[in-house]
Amino acid sequence: MKKSLIVLILALAWTVASQAQEKAPLKLVQTVSVPGLARKWDHFGVDLKGHRLFVTSEEEPAVEIFDTQTNKHVKSLTEFKEPHNVMPFPDMNKIYVVDGEASEIKVLDYETYKLIGHIPLSIDADPIAYDSATKLLYIVNGGREAKTPYCLVSIVDTKTDKKLADMKLESNRLESMALENSG
Numbered sequence: 001m002k003k004s005l006i007v008l009i010l011a012l013a014w015t016v017a018s019q020a021q022e023k024a025p026l027k028l029v030q031t032v033s034v035p036g037l038a039r040k041w042d043h044f045g046v047d048l049k050g051h052r053l054f055v056t057s058e059e060e061p062a063v064e065i066f067d068t069q070t071n072k073h074v075k076s077l078t079e080f081k082e083p084h085n086v087m088p089f090p091d092m093n094k095i096y097v098v099d100g101e102a103s104e105i106k107v108l109d110y111e112t113y114k115l116i117g118h119i120p121l122s123i124d125a126d127p128i129a130y131d132s133a134t135k136l137l138y139i140v141n142g143g144r145e146a147k148t149p150y151c152l153v154s155i156v157d158t159k160t161d162k163k164l165a166d167m168k169l170e171s172n173r174l175e176s177m178a179l180e181n182s183g
Helices: 002-018
Strands: 044-047 052-057 062-067 072-077 085-089 092-099 104-109 115-122 127-131 136-142 153-157 161-171
Touching: 044 085, 052 085, 062 085, 085 127, 115 161
Parallel strands: none
Antiparallel strands: 044 052, 052 062, 062 072, 085 092, 092 104, 104 115, 127 136, 136 153, 153 161
C-alpha cells in the first residue's frame, strides 16, 4: 500500500514538473496514508481545476478520489464492475469512467459523482485518449476478453455522449494509445 502511494505522489510530482518543463530531478515530497485501503491501482486522472486526483482499481472495483491540495483521501466510488480509466472534464461538468467489465463508459456528474449517463462499448474497455480540438474520446475495447482476434477503437462525441463509430484494429490486445495532434 505504501509503495502504491509513493508511486502516486511521484506520478503527481512528475506531472506538475513536466508541465512546467523544469529539469529538476524527481524527488519524494510526501506520502499519503489511506487506512483500510489495500488496492492495486490501474490508471490516474488529474483534475487540476478541482484539485483532485482520481485513481482506478480494477481488482477491488473502485475509483478513489484524493484532494491534491491537502493530500487527503476524499471518497471511494464503488458502483463499478471493473473501472480501468477515468477522465474528469470540469468544463463539461462530467467525469468519464471506463468500466471494462460493464462494457461501457459511465458518465458521472463532476460535482456530485452521481451517474448521469452510459455509453455502451464492447467488453474489456480500457485505454482512453481525448482530442480537445474535436471533443472526441477514443476508447480501446474488445479483443482478448471479448474472444475476438481484433480490438475496436470506439469514437465518442463528448458533446452528445454518443458513440459515433468503431475502428477495427487487427490485434486482440492494445494496452495504451496516444493521439498525434499535428496532422
